[in-house]
Amino acid sequence: MLRQCRKHGHFSGTNCPVCNEEGKFIMSDREAGSLGRMLALVLRHAPEKFNVEMDINGWVSTRELADSISGQRRHYHWLRGWHFEAIANADEKGRYQVEGEMIRATYGHSIEIELDLPTDEIPEALYWPCEPTEADAIVQLGITSGTRNHIHLSKTIVNALEAGHVRIDRPAIIEVDTVRAVADGHTIYRAGKTVYLTDEVPPEYLYRVEDDDQMIVDTVARWTREEEE
Template sequence: MSRHNDVRLSSFMAKILRHSPEKFGLKLDDYGYCGISELAKVIQAQPQWRQITEEDIRHIAAASPKQRYLIKGSQIKARYGHSIPVQQETSAKQVPPFLYHGTYREALEAIKKAGILPMGRQQVHLSESPSFATLAARRRKNPLLLKIDTYSAMQAGAIFRFAGNEVWLSTSLPPSSIIEEIPLK
């Protein structure tokens, strides 16, 4: 498969696993997992993807630069980005003192008033490093990173969960937890 088709297939997998499994007749468990073979059948039902194999799906999951997918045995899930409710697996990993959120300059005024909200997702997405958060921020014009004081956020009631590969998920974050705005060029 070409790089272009890899990106298209990854986007389609994300659509199914994060947002609309029921639209495609796919049943996810409480944590967002489904069988790789069931996902392959759903994808193969689309005319442009008839040739897709379980091995192609495993390749997409392994090659994802943001490690969007997690495979455990014969099961696959999207690690983060859900607009549908899924439970998050617990992790013993300690919440770092600072996390980063990628956004854009035009959203800053609203964020300063209401805080960082999940918007169309179930949870807020944060990164352990500025470089990883930059990937999300650069999808928009006038990208911006926000540095979050996690201790301050937890004192205000925020709950953090590790999703894997530098990605943390949280409930809404108060404006007071933002300790630095970092413009990107």
């Protein structure tokens, strides 16, 4: 469930992960999940679904969105704009950004917007998951965004594994030398807490992380244990 700690803000679960306070109830897991899916739909793909106006940088009004959803779905008659701020604050991946009464998604868009995201504090290496059978070809040819607006890179090997595991049983991991890429003029944006965006990555900055890397071995072992439980 989604709750709010007086000292540390919104969190998912029964107790604050910082001070263990139970906190104030905001909404149930079912409600948070349903509203989270609607939020992702509106901010990433189809603002017209709930007739909200989005500016060129992807911002929409939380108040307007809450009014539209509660108007179309009467069981959300209690919904207010600040509920979306709570969902954004509790999101561990940092998928949303809130400024006053405005909210936007920081990555994952299929619609054309101009994301004015920060480009500083980029890690020395970022990571990208792919099918193991395609890894060698990607290292030779580079990474392109395909049908997405941007390439999504991960902060750590584990982050990349988890992102890739959604669609690939045992993803291979490509390392991106961001120091050289940025020095050569390629722009990389900080999007979420563990997600970075760029338009393309030429092959000269790519290396395959070996499958016996300890991070990969430990993560795959954890997946195996979870599958057996």
